[in-house]
Amino acid sequence: MADNQTSHRVDGEQGWSLAAAMLPFPAELRPGVPVQDAPAQVWRDILAEVAAEGFTEVDLTDSWVRAGDLSPARLTELGAAVRAAGLRAEAISVIRRSVIDPVAGAENLDYSHRSVDAAAALGCSVLSVGLHRPLTARQREVLWFWTVDGPRDADDPETRLLAASRLRELGRHAAEVGVALSLEMYEDTLLGTADSAVRLVEEIGHPNVGLNPDLGNLVRLHRPIEPIEVMLDKCLPLTNYWHVKNYHRFEDGTTGAVLSTPTSMELGVINYRQAVRSAVAYGFTGAFCLEQYGGDGLGVMSTNRRYLTSILPPKEAR
Template sequence: MALTAETWPIVAATLPLPGADARGVRAQDAPAETWAASLLEVADAGFDGIDLTDTWLQPGDLGPSRLRELAVAAGDAGVRISAISAVRHSVIDRERGEANLAYSHRTLEAAAELGCSLVSVGLHQPLTEAQQRQLWFWTVEGHRDLPEDAESWDLAATRLRELGRHAAELGLLLSLEMYEDTYLGTADSSVRLVEQIGLPNVGLNPDIGNLVRLHRPVEPWRELVEKTLPYANFWHVKNYFRDEDVATGFYTAVPAPLELGVIDYRAAVRFAVSVGFQGLLSTEHYGGDGLSVCATNRDYLRRHALPKRDGYALGRSRVDQLQHHAM
């Protein structure tokens, strides 16, 4: 049975949860009571599930007893751990690639233990010092995967395929997060990579917000949606205010609630549903009270973007409009 606005699984990313407290104690090392308190805030925002972004906790580096504590803390808070997003652990990082591959395998094992349905990984690498000094890190260029480096490309496909096979053995989906200047940094490159991997449980996480926020020319969001959503099995959704003055070369972007930014998610989600997307939606937001904005984004999706009854019954003209602009 097709999902509807009422039944569609929408979870909160744990991006707004701090990786360390004011004293510098890492969330990773905190007692389970601290985890439970954070998850109760998620529940208080109206979420019954999370996408555990590993900027908060790294389940792949928790021992068996700590994993059980995490599962109990989530259960006590009434929050399901639906997915894990492992970020900035590129398996082709020249210095840490093999270690990141091992970490990603451990994350898959942890996800299975926690009852998750999927793990999202990417090829983005740690923020540079210059990026860390910025209010918004995407305003400074970071690492670039070289398109002409065939050896690096093939290594990415080989190692991600290895992770995909492991995920399949565990009954998990593997989703590849789109991110600027990586081999998952354009629509065409992302589709090519997932097709080369060639596994049915490996798809895209078309986080197009990662691309439209860049302070430079970007692919039109409609084209990104039209090309990548047919390959999607998970979706980080976030939005940005964006302004461009092509004549002077001025480009700027800052975080926005889903309904106010440059990406029309009413049209984007309806197009996704029209091409068969039935995946988990993870709401993200940077800055301010990010958890509350995630909740606002969830409510917007249920109220305006997702189908109101079985099958795709609403918004045909919006889908046609998006397809027209994407041609």
């Protein structure tokens, strides 16, 4: 079982770390000018916008800046920019770099190892990785990419063995440098259902590896899903980091049609008041990462931070 009592310095609300994802910020300043290569002052200005919304922690989502691909000098500049903005780097989330990708799996594993070292250098408590792959051309064409099916993992003994082996290797490396490894749930991967995700953590069998039960990735799907409460009960005992976001979900019982759209944590179909209560009862003490797609993502994340603060018990009261 994963250790969901991961020790890390916390300066957030009521003893909890509530980090802002960098998902709302594009990877390019303008066409052809990547944020990755921008002067450190540009990073600082963007991060200051996050801090101005009340955040004190940040998840350096690699869709914005790939910390694992920065030189040592540039990584130092990124850390200084985070601190200058009044933030603390809580985590790095590695997005769409599956270590079992049929084409780029070995390359993605190397990148994930570099991201572990970057997370340690930045003082992060956790690295979140998943098995989801790059969006297809069709997914990039539509308003909401999750309305079009993407690549699917094979669920056979050979694929599961490869995933467990590579993620165990990554978990061991992370443990050596004091960073927890969290596995993000995502549809049509080996982390795409509660049962498969729990099984994979058990197959990895390393105490430094736990789950990131990002159920928003599943409730937004335009297809039947397992009851949310059932998925939470299965996953929360193994949770060591948590991407939180929510969706409206409409199911037509006569036609079978399902529609979804992003909304705030308070208004969506995941009852986070109950989910957080259950997580705390299971012993979760890790960090949260606020995510949002569409519209003013940072503004909604700030609203969600205030809501989450209102429902979290003070850690010292537990």
